[in-house]
Amino acid sequence: MANNPQAAPPKLSKDITKLVIILVLIFGVFMMLSIFSGGHGAGTGGELGLLPTGKEAPDFTVTDLDGKTLQLSDLRGKVVFLNFWATWCAPCRRELPSIQSLYKKYLNEEKFVIVAVSGDVEGRKIVADTMKKYEVTFPVYLDPQSEVIAKYGVEGFPETFLIDREGKVVHKFVGPREWHDPHFREIIDQLLAE
16 A cells, blocks of 8 residues: 555644644633633732732823823822723723723712723824724823833733722732623722722
8 A cells, every 4th residue: 555645644643733722722721710810909819910919009101192191190199990901902992891981980080090001012093093993082091112011010901900099009900891890880989988
């Protein structure tokens, strides 16, 4: 019987293929657990990154889509919802409407501010186009060099930090959330009452 180049691959190749599939599945499960098990406070499971809760939030300066600058330390005395995201991140785009809902809920609350920081290297235009597409009206800032992202030890998008009125990180959430959920509003209301 002559060698047939189109013959079935040897058993070893099938075993390697199965192993690769299993490893990809394990990696996928790990990533899903990492994304959806974000912490709700200091010391809870699911927290990733280098910045622990309970520490002073690193100061930074960012520019919004209109070229206006914002310095975090200028927001002292307010509860800051600091969200890191990117336009290419599907979970981030899915999260935008719930952040918009949160923004509308607290629009007249002087002691609450949303600071959404985009890590898009393409810059202003792609972010502005996404804001328009998703009808987002909350302020969005640019960090195309990932300087602020690095300060906060962000390892993936989206990641959100709640900073209390004293400037300390009190909650870190890894992965997308439904911010209109009463649980998150209770957390914010509690911080506003302190």
